Amino acid sequence: MSSNPITEQDRQRAQQCVQCTMCRRARKNQRGLAFIFVKWLERGACPACKAYEKVYGRKAHEPAPEPPA
Secondary structure: OOOOOOOHHHHHHHHHHHHOHHHHHHHHHOOHHHHHHHHHHOOOOOHHHHHHHHHHOOOOOOOOOOOOO
16 A cells, blocks of 8 residues: 555545546556557556556556446
C-alpha cells in the first residue's frame, strides 16, 4: 500500500478517471487505440490516472473487477 494517505482531491481525480470516456473504453475493451493511449498517458502525464491507481490499487487501463454474484 502507498505510504501517502488518500486525500479528497485524490478521490475527486480518480472519479474523473472513472467518468473519462477514453479510460472507460480502455477498461472495457482491453484493446485498440484507446487502450494504448491510456496505457501511455498513465505513465505520468495524467493526474487523474495516477489518482485512480492510488485510490483503486490498479492501473487505469486494467479492467474493473466483476461484482460478486
